[in-house]
Amino acid sequence: MITKRIIPCLDVKNGRVVKGTNFEGLRDMADPVEMARFYNQAGADELVFYDITASVEGRTLFTDILTRVASEIFIPLTVGGGINSLEDFDRVLKCGADKVSVNSGAIRNPAIIGEAAKKYGDQCVVLSCDIKRMEGKFMLFAKGGRENTGIDALDWIVRGVKNGAGELVINSIDTDGVKNGFDLELLDAVASLVSVPIIASGGAGKKEDFVELFRHKGMDAGLAASIFHTKQVDIKDLKRYLRENGVEMRL
Amino acid sequence: MIAIIDYGVGNLFSLRSSLACLGLESKITGDPEEIRAADKIILPGVGAFGDAMQKLVDTGLVPLIREEVRKKPLLGICLGMQLLFDESCEYGRHEGLGFVPGKIASLAEDLEDKSLKVPHIGWNALKIVKDDPLFKYVKDGEYVYYVHSFYGKDCAESTLATSEYGLTVTGVVRQGLVWGTQFHPEKSGDTGLRLLKAFGEL
Numbered sequence: 001m002i003t004k005r006i007i008p009c010l011d012v013k014n015g016r017v018v019k020g021t022n023f024e025g026l027r028d029m030a031d032p033v034e035m036a037r038f039y040n041q042a043g044a045d046e047l048v049f050y051d052i053t054a055s056v057e058g059r060t061l062f063t064d065i066l067t068r069v070a071s072e073i074f075i076p077l078t079v080g081g082g083i084n085s086l087e088d089f090d091r092v093l094k095c096g097a098d099k100v101s102v103n104s105g106a107i108r109n110p111a112i113i114g115e116a117a118k119k120y121g122d123q124c125v126v127l128s129c130d131i132k133r134m135e136g137k138f139m140l141f142a143k144g145g146r147e148n149t150g151i152d153a154l155d156w157i158v159r160g161v162k163n164g165a166g167e168l169v170i171n172s173i174d175t176d177g178v179k180n181g182f183d184l185e186l187l188d189a190v191a192s193l194v195s196v197p198i199i200a201s202g203g204a205g206k207k208e209d210f211v212e213l214f215r216h217k218g219m220d221a222g223l224a225a226s227i228f229h230t231k232q233v234d235i236k237d238l239k240r241y242l243r244e245n246g247v248e249m250r251l
Numbered sequence: 252m253i254a255i256i257d258y259g260v261g262n263l264f265s266l267r268s269s270l271a272c273l274g275l276e277s278k279i280t281g282d283p284e285e286i287r288a289a290d291k292i293i294l295p296g297v298g299a300f301g302d303a304m305q306k307l308v309d310t311g312l313v314p315l316i317r318e319e320v321r322k323k324p325l326l327g328i329c330l331g332m333q334l335l336f337d338e339s340c341e342y343g344r345h346e347g348l349g350f351v352p353g354k355i356a357s358l359a360e361d362l363e364d365k366s367l368k369v370p371h372i373g374w375n376a377l378k379i380v381k382d383d384p385l386f387k388y389v390k391d392g393e394y395v396y397y398v399h400s401f402y403g404k405d406c407a408e409s410t411l412a413t414s415e416y417g418l419t420v421t422g423v424v425r426q427g428l429v430w431g432t433q434f435h436p437e438k439s440g441d442t443g444l445r446l447l448k449a450f451g452e453l
Binding site: 001002003005040045070071072074075076093094095096098121122123166167195196197220250 | 269374397
């Protein structure tokens with residue numbers, strides 16, 4: 001059977017990894033290329049690259065870096081950030097991305113999900129959602145979690161999958177950065193509505209949080225950034241621990 | 252030199268990079284002379300079977316490929332592997348190259364456990380059922396990366412390795428000098444690189 005996946009996420013801004021720190025034995029852990037190489041060797045099952053650059057120059061730099069990363073990393077690569085059109089899909093796929101993640105771009109123009117799925121296949125389209133509880137309801141947020149769209153998040157997800165999203169990144173704003181476990185209530189709600197793979201994001205602080213995540217039905221992958229970057233959780237160690245706890249892992 | 256057949260299907264970035272990383276020279280080409288001169292051939296592919304087969308036929312290269320696989324190794328990857336079979340039932344019935352006896356069928360239709368997700372995407376363990384020089388550097392049970400909704404069946408004679416996903420998925424086939432992998436070696440980390448290295452040494 002297929003394994004559960006552990007995915008480090010690299011937020012890249014103007015050519016540098018944000019929240020990057022210096023690891024022992026590595027020159028510069030804020031360099032995305034070096035960091036990607038490190039995670040590839042550390043046993044990551046996939047990498048996610050988010051371009052959080054605002055400027056045009058920064059975006060060109062990101063494209064260069066992406067090409068360098070993709071030519072050295074032989075595991076699946078998902079790229080997101082600033083994806084607003086089919087041209088954007090095309091641009092990052094040509095640089096070696098395997099999947100493209102859309103978030104705010106799909107909120108502005110929901111048709112992009114279906115158009116991209118038709119052109120590149122469902123498996124290529126990842127719908128990433130930032131979600132927060134507002135008066136007891138899960139609401140969809142835009143612009144990196146800063147703006148409440150007023151859209152019911154669960155409705156949005158169901159529609160996105162119907163339109164061709166082949167995978168979901170569910171990022172809980174409520175648990176993000178808290179490091180006290182994934183938002184299992186939200187994740188269960190999503191899993192009960194769709195059958196595409198779910199990548200859980202936001203809240204992982206320790207190995208046990210991942211064991212707990214994968215005990216829940218429909219969870220395919222756990223994504224995190226800073227706990228991996230700071231080595232608070234070591235990926236090899238984590239994957240071994242998960243396997244000992246009955247979770248199928250690629251070691 | 253490895254000729255990667257260019258017929259307008261798929262993204263070849265990772266395949267080229269992985270071969271380069273192994274020090275294997277490759278060229279994406281549709282030129283008959285270059286394909287004749289190559290030591291080996293790779294047939295890549297993503298997308299739908301019928302469409303890809305039509306594109307391949309349209310290049311006019313099929314008779315040349317038939318001739319060349321009597322002399323040198325060919326590796327079909329993902330849809331490229333599926334094209335090696337007799338036929339596929341993906342969106343209607345389509346004829347394949349017929350190098351590997353068997354057919355391509357729908358995972359969704361054949362899976363008894365309907366809770367299993369299709370496409371079959373992710374890392375799955377490879378079970379080697381017949382030893383082969385292609386597995387020179389790969390051990391039984393290593394993980395490889397799959398992305399597909401259709402799979403090869405009725406091909407037991409040619410099957411070298413399989414993976415389990417509610418049913419037995421054909422992972423690697425071989426018939427004569429023609430090999431095929433359903434998974435993507437260029438996305439299967441170190442394991443995939445070692446498999447490509449062995450292909451380079453055939």
